[in-house]
Amino acid sequence: MLNLAFPPQLASVVSWLPAAPPSLAFSAAANRLLWPALKALDWQALVGRRYAIRVTDIGLTLRFTVTARGFAPDSGAADLTISASARDFLLLLSRREDPDTLFFSRRLVSEGDTELGLIVKNLLDALDPERVLGRLPTPLARAAQRLMAA
Amino acid sequence: MPLDLICPAGSLVSLKTAIDHGADAVYMGFRDNTNARAFPGLNFDEAQAAEGLRYAHDRGRRVLLALNTYPQPDIWSRWTGAIDRAAKLGMDAVILADAGLMRYAVKNYPQLRLHLSVQGSATSYEAVNFYREHFGIQRAVLPRVLSLPQVENVVRHTDVEIELFGFGGLCVMVEGRCLLSSYCTGESPNTAGVCSPPKAVQWTDTPSGLESRLNGVLLDRYGKDEKAGYPTLCKGRFEVGGETYYAIEEPTSLNTLDLLPEMLKIGIAAIKIEGRQRSPAYVAQVTKVWRAAIDSVKKNAAGFTPAPAWQAELNKLSEGQSHTLGAYLNKLSEGQSHTLGAYHRPWK
Numbered sequence: 001m002l003n004l005a006f007p008p009q010l011a012s013v014v015s016w017l018p019a020a021p022p023s024l025a026f027s028a029a030a031n032r033l034l035w036p037a038l039k040a041l042d043w044q045a046l047v048g049r050r051y052a053i054r055v056t057d058i059g060l061t062l063r064f065t066v067t068a069r070g071f072a073p074d075s076g077a078a079d080l081t082i083s084a085s086a087r088d089f090l091l092l093l094s095r096r097e098d099p100d101t102l103f104f105s106r107r108l109v110s111e112g113d114t115e116l117g118l119i120v121k122n123l124l125d126a127l128d129p130e131r132v133l134g135r136l137p138t139p140l141a142r143a144a145q146r147l148m149a150a
Numbered sequence: 151m152p153l154d155l156i157c158p159a160g161s162l163v164s165l166k167t168a169i170d171h172g173a174d175a176v177y178m179g180f181r182d183n184t185n186a187r188a189f190p191g192l193n194f195d196e197a198q199a200a201e202g203l204r205y206a207h208d209r210g211r212r213v214l215l216a217l218n219t220y221p222q223p224d225i226w227s228r229w230t231g232a233i234d235r236a237a238k239l240g241m242d243a244v245i246l247a248d249a250g251l252m253r254y255a256v257k258n259y260p261q262l263r264l265h266l267s268v269q270g271s272a273t274s275y276e277a278v279n280f281y282r283e284h285f286g287i288q289r290a291v292l293p294r295v296l297s298l299p300q301v302e303n304v305v306r307h308t309d310v311e312i313e314l315f316g317f318g319g320l321c322v323m324v325e326g327r328c329l330l331s332s333y334c335t336g337e338s339p340n341t342a343g344v345c346s347p348p349k350a351v352q353w354t355d356t357p358s359g360l361e362s363r364l365n366g367v368l369l370d371r372y373g374k375d376e377k378a379g380y381p382t383l384c385k386g387r388f389e390v391g392g393e394t395y396y397a398i399e400e401p402t403s404l405n406t407l408d409l410l411p412e413m414l415k416i417g418i419a420a421i422k423i424e425g426r427q428r429s430p431a432y433v434a435q436v437t438k439v440w441r442a443a444i445d446s447v448k449k450n451a452a453g454f455t456p457a458p459a460w461q462a463e464l465n466k467l468s469e470g471q472s473h474t475l476g477a478y479l480n481k482l483s484e485g486q487s488h489t490l491g492a493y494h495r496p497w498k
Contacts, residue, residue: 042191098432104378104469111355115190115348122191125429126161 023073026053026062030071037131038123045119052078057085080112080120095129153413153444154420156214156313157437160192160427165202165213167430172441175212177245178202179426184232185216186269187426188343199239212242216426218267220248220326220340230254237262243288246270247326247340252285266290268315269340271326273300275307282310289313289419294320294404298478302416311419316406317436318424319380319469320399320476330383330398334364345382353381362386379469403468404476407439407456410447432467439463 046066051074053062065074084092088107091097099121102108110117133141157173159165168176179185181193194202199215206213215236221229229251236244237259244262246252247269255262268291272278281287289311292301305312321328331345332338339345350365359371362381369386372378379385379401388397404424406413413421421444423436439460447454 045190092431095429095431095434098429098435098467100428100469101432101467106360106372106375106378109355110353114351114353118189118348119191121429122160122189126163126191128163 020073020075022060023063023075027064027071027073030064033132033135034127035070036135037127040128040131041123041126043123045116046123049079049113049116050074050076051120052081053089054081054083055086055089056083057087078112080110080116082117082120083109083111153410153418153448155437155440155444156420156422157433157440158318158423158426158428159202159433160187160189160425161430162194162198162202162205164426164428164430164433166205167433168437169206169209169211171434171437173211173437175214175242175420176202176206177214177216177422177426179216180232180235182228182232183219183341183343184221184229185426186218186339186343187216188219189348189427192427196235196239199235203239203241214243214245214265215241216245216267217251218245218247218269219343220269221251222341233259233262245291249281249285252281252287256285263288265313266310267326268293269326273304275304278304278308278310278312282308291315291422293326295477298409298412298416301418301478305417312417313420313422314406314413314418314478315404315476316421316423316440317404317464320402320404320474321384328384331364334367334383345384346380351381377469400474401469402474403464404474405461405464405468406475406478407443407460407464409475409478410443410456411451411454414447414451435463435467 043066047068048065050065051063054060055062063074063078064071066072084102084107088097088102092099092102092108099108103110154174155172156175156177157168159168159176159178165176165178178199179187179193180199181195182188185193187193203213215232217229217232217236229248233244233251233255242263243265244255245265245267246255247267252264255264264285264287266272266278266281266287266289270281270290271293272281272290273293273296278290281290287310291313292304294315296304301312301314326340328340329338335347335350337344337347346364352363354361354363356371359373359376360378361371362369362378364381364383367383369381369383370379371387384399385396385401386398387394390397421440423440425432425436443456443460
C-alpha cells in the first residue's frame with residue numbers, strides 16, 4: 001500500500017497560497033506530458049470548457065481550460081470539478097485504480113457537467129501510456145513505470 | 151475450448167491491457183450507437199479497431215465486435231455499414247441482437263461468424279436453435295435470468311456454443327426489451343445505446359446526501375458512507391407503498407467465481423466480463439483474477455475454491471453494496487441465502 005498521506009500542517013499552508021502559480025505549473029506540465037498524446041485522440045470536445053482539480057487533503061485547486069493550442073491556466077467558474085485525495089489521484093494517474101471504483105466508494109467526486117466528465121475520463125483512459133511516459137525524463141519515466149506495474 | 155475468457159475493451163489501451171493479462175478474446179464497439187455502450191469518448195474508430203485486431207491476432211487472441219443495439223429504420227445504413235466495416239477489418243465475430251441485421255450479414259458476408267447478443271433475449275434452446283437454423287449463429291450469450299439447471303438444459307439441446315456472463319454490472323433482466331429510461335429521457339437503451347445518456351445525468355451534493363438525477367427525476371440519494379452506483383432508473387430507490395427502497399433492482403454486481411466448476415461441467419464455451427465503460431485499471435484487475443480462476447478450475451475442477459484474494463479484488467471493483475450469484479443459483483439456493491439480490495424484494 002502506498003502511503004502518500006499529506007501532513008495536515010503543510011496542507012493548511014498550501015491552501016493559503018494563491019491558486020495561480022500551481023495552475024500555471026500544472027498547465028505547463030500537462031502541455032508537455034499529456035498534450036502530444038491527447039492530440040492523437042478526439043480532443044475537440046474539451047476546448048473552451050473550464051476545469052478544476054481539487055486535491056482535497058492538500059487543499060490545492062488547479063484551474064485550467066483547454067484551447068486549440070493546449071492547456072492554459074484559468075480562473076473562472078469551472079464546468080467540471082474533480083475532487084480526490086493526492087493518493088487517489090496518483091492511483092488514477094498510474095492506472096492502478098479505476099475511476100468508477102473510486103466514485104462508487106465515494107473517494108472521487110465529480111461535480112458539474114456529467115457528460116464532460118465522462119469525455120475527460122474516457123480520453124484519459126484512451127491515452128497511450130508509452131506516449132505519455134516517453135515525454136518524461138528517463139528516471140521519472142522509470143519510476144512511473146514501476147508504479148504502474150506494481 | 152471450454153471457458154474462454156471474454157473481456158471488455160472500451161479503448162485500445164483497455165484492449166491491449168486485457169490481452170496482456172490473459173483474455174482469450176476481447177469485445178469492443180464502434181464509436182456510435184450501434185453498440186450498447188455509446189458513451190462519448192469511448193470505443194474505436196476504424197484505425198484503432200485495425201490496430202486492436204493486429205495486436206490481438208499477433209498474440210493468437212480474438213476480437214469480437216458488439217453490434218448489439220436495434221437499428222432504427224431511418225438510419226438502418228449505419229448498422230449495415232458497421233457490418234461492412236467489421237467484415238472488411240476481419241473481426242473474428244460480430245455480436246448481433248437484431249434478426250434483420252443477421253439476415254444482412256449472412257447474405258453479404260457468409261464467412262462472418264455470428265454471435266447472438268444477450269440483448270437478443272433468447273432464453274430457450276428453441277429460440278437459440280431458431281437463430282442457428284435461419285442465420286447460422288455459432289454462439290449465443292444467454293440473458294442473466296436463467297438458473298444453472300436451465301442453462302444446462304439449453305446447452306444439452308443445441309450445438310450452438312453458449313456464453314455466460316461471469317462478472318460485472320447487472321441489468322434489470324429484461325435484456326433487449328428494456329424501455330425504462332425513455333420514461334425520463336425519451337431514449338431507450340436498446341436504440342440509443344446507453345441506459346442513461348450522460349447529458350441527462352446530474353450529480354449534486356446536498357446536505358442530505360449525494361443525489362443522482364436523470365433529466366430531473368431523482369434516482370437515488372446516497373448517505374455519506376454509502377457506496378454509490380450507476381445512475382440508472384432500474385437501480386434507483388423509490389417510495390412505494392410508504393417505503394423507500396430499491397423497488398426494481400439492487401445495484402449489485404454479478405460474481406460467479408463460485409460456479410466455475412459447474413460451468414465447466416455443463417460445457418459453457420465462454421465467460422463474459424461486463425464493463426466496456428470501465429477503465430484499463432478495472433480491465434487489468436478483473437482479467438488477472440478471472441484468468442487465474444479459469445486456469446485453476448481447468449487444472450482441478452473438483453478441488454477448486456476461489457481464493458479469498460480474488461474475491462476481495464473483485465468486491466472492491468463493484469458498484470453498490472455487494473455481489474450476487476444472480477439467477478444462476480435460484481433453484482439451488484433456497485435456505486442458503488447467499489446475498490440480498492432478488493431474494494428480499496417484492497415478496498417482502
